[in-house]
Amino acid sequence: MSELSGYTRISVTQNNLQELKEIWDQWGNETKQLFYGNYRDLPYLLDVQIDEHLFRALAQFWNPAYSCFTFGEVDLVPTVEEYTALLRCPRIKEKGECKCISWDALKDLILTHPDEAKRVDVFALSLYGLMVFPRALGYVDEATTDLFHRLGKRVASVPAILAETFKSLGACRKAGAGRFVGCAQLLLAWFYSHFRLIDKVVCRVFFEDYSPLKDIVASIRRVDVPEENWIALLQNLQSKDVEWRAPWMIPGEVLYRCGSFNWVPLLGILGAIGYAPLLVLRQFGLRQFVPATHGLTQSEFAYREADYKKRVGEISNAWNKTCRLKGVTISPATTSEYVE
Template sequence: MPRWYTDSVSEPPTVPDFRADLSKLQGMKRREEVDLVPTVEEYTALLHCPRFEIYRVYSRAACVPTFWKKLMTITGMSEQWIMARIEEKGECKCITWDALKDLILTHPDETKKVDVFALGLYGLMVFPRALGYVDEAITNLFHRLSKRVTSVPTILAETFRSLGACKRAGVGRFIECAQLLLAWFYSHFRLIDSVVCQVFFEDYSPLKDIVASTKRVDAPEKNWIALLQNLQSKDVEWKAPWMIPGEILYRCGSFDWVPLLGIWGTIDYAPLLVLRQYGLRQFVPATHGLAQSEFVYKGADYKRKVSAASSAWNKTCRLREVAISPATTPKYVEWRGRRINDNIPKPNVEGARPIEEYLRVMPSELEIMKQEFERKNLELEKRIAKLEEEKMYLRLDVDVQKIEVEKERKEKRKIEEDRDDLKEHYKKAQVSLRRARVGGSSDQLQKEV
């Protein structure tokens, strides 16, 4: 089983009561340009999951072992023991937490103890459905986790489905992993004390830091409602402090968004709606039909839809995240101002621009300074290269001049040697001439005498 099941288990922080009058939250201001949503990348970081598992998603298999067989594999108990503890809650089969708790305390196999404890966490905290019971659908996912399937898209799917159900009804209770959603809330609101994150440490866990820094927070229900009703763009920490820039999943297959396969149903989400959380420029994304994409695992046609959503994950589209100040396009501000609930207009195909053009980054002041530095650095490199070239030519000139000088020296030396020879010959000739003259004078004098 993956190690990170129990890595972040500790005392949960205070969770706001989402059973509160949700109709009050429906009056939240829409004029503020605040769109926030938990993303696959954020929940992956929160749960400290290995990044290479992000795209190994869970999908509901057509044929799965029966409930009691899966429980036998997970717990290592006999069929009789399992069958005696399976109960029915409505249309679903469940096993009580009391039975699992007894196993955790008495099971002789330490590995099975950890597996049963992890199953209890998934059933009671991550995917709670009936108080004190672990639903059969959870074992379908849990059975696949040993094959390195990630649970992040599944957790997000059921989170969005539960929030969507509360929104449509106007009242209700959020029944999914409220602790994880609250940790995400704490990371994005500047009105709440920030968390110091040591993200570059290998064993760093954001959840542990968030729990340690927010235990003292005990916000009443009315405070949460007031906070959400008066939420403005300046109150939002767009990028979670524990997020490290990486790849962003923004679409799968032929979809313009990302299908999330849950354990009870499937829902799609559009990361392109919250590009500011990644430090990118927010534009008007293609979302026509997104609101109608949700379905539950019932009926005659759901298996075909599950197959299509699962196959879409075989071809994912990603882009590189950057770290700059968030920004929006003018058209986005106009579009968001007139958007009403799920009535999102279909984008006009005429004059459509490629998504890569929209995703071009709006540079921050730091980025501009960096670009200016790189430009000057490039100019200096070109100047240095030119000087190096001139230096090379000068060296060649020096070598040529040296050769010429040496040649001149040799010629000078030869001339000097020739001159010295001529001087020597001249001196010898002068001596011979004098001797000849002296000898002739002596003979003439003797004759005269």
């Protein structure tokens, strides 16, 4: 689509998740099943190693104007449907009250609280604050705890996860440098599923309790490829190199617009941004065409701006009037008007 230029110096500094992983490994099956029942597959992300060379290379191809990756002749972007399928968490139950707090304090609660359900809740909050939204290293910040309160029947986490991922990538690209503060583990797990030059993920999508993330973690092959080699490879990526529909993605409905927006607006924890799923219909096995994206570049705003409450209200109302395409399984193709 559009040409990108300029090197972005992006930091992928993460919280140390080893103590979280050790706690998880020490839990018995009953406690783990309680967690899975409430929060689904987040713990599998603890086993996704961050390939910093690959991640920094990926960041060079983020296209802020279209909120998508542009690799050579290929456009790709993680979608609401894909992240929902990966995490298996379209709905999450409401939580008890909790505010901004240090990991040390949270760890003490996880290890000492007499109520097993409360220990599970605090562990989930820690995963969200330290791994999914790692804004303040060593702490779970207030914006994350506020989202955690609202994760109920009418609020899902995936739109916020995507919003913060897109906003952080865009901010780093525009500034030419910065620290990525989204969920790097989930973004890499998504990328592995679409990239044919990495070991193919073996999936059993129709098995009961099938977990895409569990399969991805088991299939990842650690490779030591320099960042410049990744950049050269991604610059020349062609359609034949891409697994357009992720092997764990079952055909279904595709959310492509909300209300009067020609795209999907996403509310994050600190701001909002839009993305256009119609740009990547091939990820759903559908024929690709040139979509309307007018106004998409103006869709991003922060919650500190003067009129942000009005805009948040407009987006919330728009999500009550969604439009969806019914996905079918066909060979990915493009219309004659589509320009690679």
